Amino acid sequence: MAEExxxxxxxxxxxxxxxASSGLFExxxxxxxxxxxxxxxxxxxxxxxxxxxxxxxxxxxxxxPGGSLSAVEILTTLYFGxxxxxxxxxxxxxxxxxxxSKGHAAPALYAVLAEAGYFPTDLLMTLRKLGSxxxxxxxxxxxxxxxxSSGSLGHGFSVGVGMALAGRxxxxxxxxxxxLGDGELDEGQVWExxxxxxxxxxxxxxxxxxxxxxxxxxxxxxxxxxxPLDAKWAAFGWRxxxxxxxxxxxxxxxxxxxxxxxTRPSVVIARTVKGKGVSFMEHxxxxxxxxxxxDELERALQELAGEEP
Amino acid sequence: xxFRLGMPTREAYGRKLAELGETHPEIVxxxxxxxxxxxIYLFRERFPHRFFELGISEQNMMGVAAGLxxxxxxxxxxxxxxxxxSRCYDQIRVSIAQPHLNVKxxxxxxxxxxxxxGASAQAIEDVxxxxxxxxxxxxxxxxxxETAQAVEVAARTYGPFYIRTGRPRFPVVFDETYRFxxxxxxxxxxxxxxxxxxxxxxxxxxLEAAEILAREGISARVLAMATVKPIDREAIVxxxxxxxxxxxxxxxLVQGALGAAVAQVVAETVPVPVEFIGIRDRYGESGKPxxxxxxxxxxxxxxxxxxxxxxxxRDALARTPRFLATELRP
Numbered sequence: 001m002a003e004e005x006x007x008x009x010x011x012x013x014x015x016x017x018x019x020a021s022s023g024l025f026e027x028x029x030x031x032x033x034x035x036x037x038x039x040x041x042x043x044x045x046x047x048x049x050x051x052x053x054x055x056x057x058x059x060x061x062x063x064x065p066g067g068s069l070s071a072v073e074i075l076t077t078l079y080f081g082x083x084x085x086x087x088x089x090x091x092x093x094x095x096x097x098x099x100x101s102k103g104h105a106a107p108a109l110y111a112v113l114a115e116a117g118y119f120p121t122d123l124l125m126t127l128r129k130l131g132s133x134x135x136x137x138x139x140x141x142x143x144x145x146x147x148x149s150s151g152s153l154g155h156g157f158s159v160g161v162g163m164a165l166a167g168r169x170x171x172x173x174x175x176x177x178x179x180l181g182d183g184e185l186d187e188g189q190v191w192e193x194x195x196x197x198x199x200x201x202x203x204x205x206x207x208x209x210x211x212x213x214x215x216x217x218x219x220x221x222x223x224x225x226x227x228p229l230d231a232k233w234a235a236f237g238w239r240x241x242x243x244x245x246x247x248x249x250x251x252x253x254x255x256x257x258x259x260x261x262x263t264r265p266s267v268v269i270a271r272t273v274k275g276k277g278v279s280f281m282e283h284x285x286x287x288x289x290x291x292x293x294x295d296e297l298e299r300a301l302q303e304l305a306g307e308e309p
Numbered sequence: 310x311x312f313r314l315g316m317p318t319r320e321a322y323g324r325k326l327a328e329l330g331e332t333h334p335e336i337v338x339x340x341x342x343x344x345x346x347x348x349i350y351l352f353r354e355r356f357p358h359r360f361f362e363l364g365i366s367e368q369n370m371m372g373v374a375a376g377l378x379x380x381x382x383x384x385x386x387x388x389x390x391x392x393x394x395s396r397c398y399d400q401i402r403v404s405i406a407q408p409h410l411n412v413k414x415x416x417x418x419x420x421x422x423x424x425x426x427g428a429s430a431q432a433i434e435d436v437x438x439x440x441x442x443x444x445x446x447x448x449x450x451x452x453x454x455e456t457a458q459a460v461e462v463a464a465r466t467y468g469p470f471y472i473r474t475g476r477p478r479f480p481v482v483f484d485e486t487y488r489f490x491x492x493x494x495x496x497x498x499x500x501x502x503x504x505x506x507x508x509x510x511x512x513x514x515x516l517e518a519a520e521i522l523a524r525e526g527i528s529a530r531v532l533a534m535a536t537v538k539p540i541d542r543e544a545i546v547x548x549x550x551x552x553x554x555x556x557x558x559x560x561x562l563v564q565g566a567l568g569a570a571v572a573q574v575v576a577e578t579v580p581v582p583v584e585f586i587g588i589r590d591r592y593g594e595s596g597k598p599x600x601x602x603x604x605x606x607x608x609x610x611x612x613x614x615x616x617x618x619x620x621x622x623r624d625a626l627a628r629t630p631r632f633l634a635t636e637l638r639p
Contacts, residue, residue, distance in 0.1 A: 139408070140407070148379060152403045158375070159373070159379065162377040192363075192368055195364070196366070199364075
């Protein structure tokens with residue numbers, strides 16, 4: 001791929017030392033994914049990721065904890081079970097690509113990337129700080145494993161369609177995953193991209209909708225009704241899976257089935273809880289875009305405490 | 310002065326692109342249901358598997374272009390200038406400009422010479438919009454020769470580009486020996502009394518204006534400045550120093566594009582009078598291209614008037630004590 005030789009336009013400040021890679025992540029079979037030890041490992045990672053999210057947003061004093069906490073199981077299942085990728089070689093041409101189209105959930109992605117070994121977890125505390133590669137909304141930077149810029153909603157999905165077309169053109173078997181918010185589905189561009197992906201029968205593309213039911217101002221149902229969501233995607237020509245987005249087994253089954261679908265793209269509608277894991281953030285629109293204060297951080301960390309495996 | 314009427318610059322683009330497809334396997338083309346009008350159908354005919362039709366969905370089209378670029382492709386994406394810029398500006402900003410991707414937006418139907426289709430189809434703000442995006446290179450070629458050259462340079466140069474082409478047939482002002490250089494103006498005619506800086510279809514008008522002025526004994530330098538960004542500072546400073554009066558002429562709003570870029574360089578270096586030929590805070594309308602150029606003051610005669618005005622201001626400033634000079638401002 002010519003990509004490697006191209007100048008990297010967003011230079012990453014050398015803020016951090018090189019990190020010991022966790023090694024190559026292969027696509028795991030469903031049997032491996034459902035094995036008790038894998039499930040226990042994924043659950044432990046989810047707990048750590050949640051603690052990272054509340055700590056880093058609290059340290060930043062701003063950010064989007066609610067929609068980050070709702071996406072934890074989705075991201076963890078993708079990066080630690082479904083996707084083929086190599087944190088020590090983020091430009092590997094055969095890597096499966098992940099695009100965070102709901103770019104405000106950046107803390108969740110950064111926490112998962114750090115856990116996977118793209119950079120040390122210490123760096124997480126630089127979120128939103130001057131000079132940090134951990135921008136408030138994700139900004140293209142392959143050094144830390146961020147595949148595309150987003151933050152303005154709807155954009156990342158189209159970028160994923162382009163990557164899937166490129167993969168097919170080049171005869172490479174990488175898969176493309178795009179995480180969308182449910183509020184994000186208000187954007188017309190999402191449905192333009194959905195039409196295009198189905199038209200081109202992009203079976204190497206899987207969208208995941210983090211359907212946490214809350215957008216910036218209010219509940220999704222009261223803002224602009226999306227239901228019946230599964231029927232909409234199906235009518236656009238997509239294979240639809242609907243799961244509990246916090247159930248690691250259901251996610252594994254759906255994402256595994258999605259990668260075996262042929263001749264059309266697939267979408268996993270993951271029904272989630274905004275602010276999942278922290279009682280006072282759950283179902284609370286206030287924590288869409290507000291960081292926990294110090295006292296709230298303490299309470300959140302107490303609730304998220306759990307034994308390490 | 311009569312110029313041979315060449316092909317539309319959009320056609321010169323489409324032909325060149327199809328040719329580049331042979332030597333540049335990394336080139337792919339993204340279309341928004343205007344393949345015929347933008348002449349990218351010529352590429353599709355030869356390389357159908359590297360051509361992606363996305364229908365009438367410019368927002369998605371720009372995102373898909375970004376995704377292809379992120380996988381190492383050199384992506385050309387084409388539509389009318391109104392649809393390829395303002396219709397999907399945020400997509401260009403976030404998905405292409407911010408990550409500085411290798412996407413070449415080559416738009417057709419720039420300016421009022423779109424003609425009969427009227428205001429909604431006439432891009433008069435596109436160059437300003439694209440110049441406002443950090444890292445974008447913006448080119449407005451003058452004719453078929455310069456268009457083909459600029460497209461080739463864009464294909465060979467990493468980064469996001471905007472190239473504006475036009476709908477009508479363009480007068481040919483360059484011969485085949487011309488070599489377009491990115492960020493470099495072409496000296497079309499030497500002169501020492503005043504400098505006319507133009508791009509796009511206005512280059513031929515600038516050359517005609519220089520002829521009119523020559524008949525009055527005025528020696529007008531003409532620069533074809535296709536690259537609006539990055540602007541050729543050297544050529545502008547030399548023009549300011551050596552002629553002391555400048556006219557900028559473009560088929561665009563007077564704000565935010567060639568004239569503004571020239572004025573900024575002049576203000577920062579050698580402040581001399583600058584006059585602006587362009588559209589003044591209004592939209593276009595239906596009509597024949599020539600009628601519209603006339604109505605909007607974009608003719609050789611208009612440029613000649615502006616040149617005399619710039620020279621008069623320069624001369625008045627030279628004669629006038631500094632404290633009185635303010636009264637002579639236009």
